[in-house]
Amino acid sequence: MKNLILSAAILAMSAGLAAAQTVRLGTEGAYPPYNFINDAGEVDGFERELGDELCKRAGLTCEWVTNDWDSIIPNLVSGNYDVIIAGMSITDERDKVIDFSQNYIPPAASAYAALKPDADVTSGVVAAQTATIQAGHVAESGATLLEYPTPDETVAAVRNGEADAVFADKDYLAPIVAESGGELVWAGEEVQLGGGVGLGLRESDTELRDKLDAAIQSMKDDGTLNPMITRWFGEAALVF
């Protein structure tokens, strides 16, 4: 055991002396179209394309890492990776623990999907992913919150009747509802939550945040961000 750790440590030391700054990007890999693991087993999606472009513009070497959503913030602050790029909405609560870049997706709507359009979303059972702004909203709305660790399980809970509705980012639910063949429909009202999606960084990492902020700004300025959003989220998606 000790040998294993030792050899891993030695390898780590000998491997990494040459290259410049490598930034590790942490994502969830289970939230299409934001980020997902494609059939080749690689991180794919809007944020993959965006992240690679941002790194190119900021002159950084980037490495992709997947991490469970539930522990994505603790692993950032303890230094397992340097940036969270996982469809994370900017909220005041999270901002107390980590720092955010400016948003790269404008504040977008969250929506309820259910088996029937008149599903009770205010006092029924509503599924949401753990530790999301949607889960927070459901808890306050008076409905019974049913939490799941992955977004896919929240949708499955509605399909098998454990929950009356699922509450998530509309951009995440849209392709699922569209392809369900009428099984899933929109229910209730759309809700505006959070301050858009941004990159999450350690509070002490101001230099990296400024670099990435500038890269996002340059993509907004030269008009390359909007087409990227529409390509992944469809024509109806909000743009800057």
Place this chain on the structure above:
Amino acid sequence: MFTSCADPNSIEGLTWLLCYLTTGKHLLFYASFGVVLLLLAITAPAALAFGFGGAMAARSPFLPLRMIGKAYTAMVRGVPDIIFFLFVPIALDQGFEWLRHKVKCPDWTEPIRRGSDFVVCPAAKLPLSTSPQWVHESYGFAMAALAFSVVFGAFAANVIYGAMQAVPRAQIETAEAYGMTPRQGFWRILVPQMWTFALPGLSNLWMILIKATPLLFLLGVEDIVYWARELGGSKTSQYAYPHPDWRVWYFLALLAFYLGMTRLSEMVLGRLTGRLSRGQATLGGEMQRKAAR
């Protein structure tokens, strides 16, 4: 993998299934079975070593060593596994990084703990952020194996301690009468005889260890349960191979795997029990003696 799989939308039936089951993602799933088996192969002997050491320490005539041995078993057995699995890797990792930070960056003036951030100098990162992904994964795996070994070692220590106490005192007395030193008596008489008493408890632990491997995902290692959940979840057409919720099939495959492992272990453990009771003054040994007559 196959050339006919280049365009998944145009194929169907068995070909589609064959292509689907050989995607890069599925190959990662199959490889994760190897990860689980590797974890078992590393953890089982390591836990046994921890257990043996713990039991020896707990029996030591030297008080501080005895206290360490007893404290180890009592503490680890008393704390819920999940807390330990979360605590050991993170605490060890930060401990190592802190030590490396002190050695490699003595003139770093900024504090390591800033609010909730744990920041060491880039050269002290473990593994370095520049090292390739597989180094990070091996490091995570090593941490996981260490955590498993510490936890299961404590249980094994208690089992082995009990087994050592169960060896009849007369056996040790005979060793002493033959003029063996305590050390010789321990290694030549006590240890060979205690295994038959330890085996039922150890086989239990082995079974629990097999079933505990899904905890790997808590430690960031992508194991078979993670991949089964990820692959089985419903997929929209954003993926090359869209399908509805197929988790039940993936979990059935895992069920078959775990049951197969259990059956195999039972067979091996049964043989081992027979081998170890040979010539022992136990019920099992007695029955063997009668059968041979």
